[in-house]
Amino acid sequence: MIERPPGFADGTHVAGRQNLRLLIQLRWIAVLGQVLAIVVAVDGFSLALPLFNMALVVGLLIVYNLFSQLRLKWHFPVSQIELFLALLVDVMALTAQLYLSGGATNPFIFLYLLQVALAAVLLQRRTTWMMAGVTSAAFAGLVLTHHHGYTLPLDLGGGLNSPFVLGMLVCFALNAVLLAAFITRITQNVRTRDARLAALRQRASEEEHIVHMGLLASGAAHELGTPLATLDVILGDWAHAPAVAVDAELQRDVRDMQAQVQRCKAILSGILMSAGEVRGEVLTRTTVTAFLDGLVAQWRQAHPWARLKYSRRIDTDAVVIADQGLQQMVFNVLNNALEASPTLQQLTAVLENGQLMIEVCDRGPGFVREVLDSLGKPYRSTKAQPGRGLGLFLSHKVARSLSGTLSANNLPEGGACVTIRFPLSALTPEDADESVK
Incomplete structure (x- = not known):
């Protein structure tokens, strides 16, 4: 059995594994979607796509996803870098498929925005902006080049000199920036709220325990009041006893015991007063x-x-x-x-x-x-x-x-x-x- 590293049960490590599991599930959906899109394009629209190359990309994505599932069985924390690399693999696979099926003319190119949104939710701010930059660079690269053996019927000739193509690139970059900025901020607000709620729950739990101890102390103070009062009466009788009156040392001992009893009663009064109760004394x-x-x-x-x-x-x-x-x-x-x-x-x-x-x-x-x-x-x-x-x-x-x-x-x-x-x-x-x- 593999030993779990220290701190494995920490919430950060658990969240990292859950996020990786979510990416695996989304990747299976992406594989199924790519296969379905290729079948519809070939059989439904009679488009001549490079099937071997596109199937190779799908196969490599399946192999990587199987490896990721195997990775989940290893009891090691999932880092931010690992999640970023996993999203980067998805971007590379999507870029390869778009390159083989029309480049920037493929309407599925805006799936890049999904990768930016996932990065904004799962990753830290710096890596989120890196993902926005990578996807924007991939978009620009697809505008400039694509598979020479095939072009979609929509002609976007002219590259970046075309106002329409340039507008698409600017629109994509703007969407990526807005997604990264606002989703990152919203996610940070949610994390801050969760941390504040966790601190409040911890504080409430601690105070509940202290309240329980206070109730026990208050009950003990009530119970101790009677024996202390009895001791006070007995010591008062001893102070007037003939045997004590003729012995100066015994008189000192009795006075010391009376002083300690009074101190105990004062402490109990303080406990009860702090608990909202009073033992008959008035506020001083x-x-x-x-x-x-x-x-x-x-x-x-x-x-x-x-x-x-x-x-x-x-x-x-x-x-x-x-x-x-x-x-x-x-x-x-x-x-x-x-x-x-x-x-x-x-x-x-x-x-x-x-x-x-x-x-x-x-x-x-x-x-x-x-x-x-x-x-x-x-x-x-x-x-x-x-x-x-x-x-x-x-x-x-x-x-x-x-x-x-x-x-x-x-x-x-x-x-x-x-x-x-x-x-x-x-x-x-x-x-x-x-x-x-």
Whole structure:
């Protein structure tokens, strides 16, 4: 069994084989049409055609078509050059038959336009124009010369000096150019549309999977609310227990556990709020400065060993809503920076002209080209662990929900930066019409 080459199942290779199969089918129709035309011309119109030579052309075309069918059984991709050569063989066969049966006086000469149309649909723009040039040159050659033993009753003597012949040549060339131009453009539009639809289908499939994960996370958040509330009550009782009250170390442990329970409840609230549900909490109004400072303080508390440098430049300390989705997005980017560069992370926030920019940089190895090229797509990760690669994808979705963007780049001196930009109006409450001074 012949092994298929890598990428054989790619859509381009499949389309190439299908196009070659279509040319084979059309060539069988052409063979049948040529035989029928010769029979009608000889028996119906009593025209004295060079039957041996014309039959030889038909025979060679049949042999080539049989070889093409055998070629389809070989598991190799069909290239544009191969399709162009196949069309060129058809043009040569048609030129030979026209040469033997009257040249430019043969009404079947306009079958050249079929080859131009096929090239415009199947081939790239450059090869399409080459086919238009080849057929126009063949037309001009047939005007100047044909088989000396036979001429059709229509006399086109004078060659290119004849206004009628010159008009036919100009008409053919014009038709070939228009076919090549417009069919090529239409085909390109169709291919662009198909590529856009394929991208939309891929995106819908990815988002459907993420929505499914979000539903599972939302359900888990609901389920975890009850045991966390129970733990909160129990820890509250422990805090007032006599055995704990006299032991300072136990008091510290209980306070730490209560803080972690509250943090878990806050995370669950953020998940449910992002999913459009609320666990009884109201939306928190704050300012840009307080929101960013609190975000950094909370992340530092959860990662006390991290070395995060934080700076901000805020031109107007406006009232905003403490968006849980934005907070989780920044936490995710910071977590990635900490994993890539445990010794140093840097967060810079700049608010200018109503646009908030949050930049997280590290001094790690940077992003590989594959991740940069597919930024915003799920499961694009170099970490060989199942389920990885969703962080930047989800962050990209959050940024887009805020009418913003998320971009990533590698630094010349080493390390990487992730930049989040969005209009501050996406976080501004509707009834906040003045800034906090």
